[in-house]
Amino acid sequence: MEETIQIKDLYFKKLLSKEVIRKRVKGIAKRIDKDYCGKNPILLLTLKGAIIFAADLMREMEIPTQIETIIAKSYGMKIASEGKVEVIENPVNLKGKDIIIIEDIVDTGYTMQSLMNRLQSFEPNSIEICTLLFKPKNLVVPLQVKYIGFEIEPLFVVGYGLDYAEEGRNLRDIYIKID
Numbered sequence: 001m002e003e004t005i006q007i008k009d010l011y012f013k014k015l016l017s018k019e020v021i022r023k024r025v026k027g028i029a030k031r032i033d034k035d036y037c038g039k040n041p042i043l044l045l046t047l048k049g050a051i052i053f054a055a056d057l058m059r060e061m062e063i064p065t066q067i068e069t070i071i072a073k074s075y076g077m078k079i080a081s082e083g084k085v086e087v088i089e090n091p092v093n094l095k096g097k098d099i100i101i102i103e104d105i106v107d108t109g110y111t112m113q114s115l116m117n118r119l120q121s122f123e124p125n126s127i128e129i130c131t132l133l134f135k136p137k138n139l140v141v142p143l144q145v146k147y148i149g150f151e152i153e154p155l156f157v158v159g160y161g162l163d164y165a166e167e168g169r170n171l172r173d174i175y176i177k178i179d
């Protein structure tokens with residue numbers, strides 16, 4: 001029988017198992033290793049959702065990297081983005097650096113668009129986005145996402161760092177909302 005879990009008022013079923021996620025994360029790490037060979041990119045981790053993904057990804061990578069964090073908040077207690085994004089910067093010197101933004105999920109794209117705009121002002125050498133999950137049907141802004149783990153349907157998901165009102169981040173698999 002399919003496992004159903006409840007978080008607060010919502011019900012979820014399993015979408016991606018930890019084994020499937022692990023395999024995909026390894027694949028992305030290999031690609032980044034190849035693309036950034038000879039470079040020392042900064043993995044810019046968006047808090048808090050990308051912590052688990054970033055931790056697994058960087059342990060699969062072999063090239064030297066530096067990790068930095070940034071806070072990008074959009075949902076709060078809700079499950080739908082309103083396009084209002086708050087970006088709290090970390091004052092690390094990004095000038096001339098190769099930045100890879102590590103994100104948990106790209107939904108409308110507002111968060112990544114705001115972040116990219118802010119980061120351009122630091123004059124980095126390059127900026128790319130690496131997201132574990134992507135909801136292409138919800139994307140409303142033009143956005144180039146170089147590394148994508150999984151494209152998913154436009155439904156709310158939790159687990160592997162993703163939360164619903166701060167719960168569910170510790171789930172090892174990824175779960176999708178059911179009615």
Ligand code: IMP
Nearest residue numbers: 049081106107108109110111156157162
């Ligand atoms: P966007 O600005 O609409 O692209 O939303 C991106 C941010 O919203 C992500 O970094 C997540 O924090 C959050 N988010 C989007 N979709 C989901 C979801 O299905 N579950 C949990 N958080 C989500």
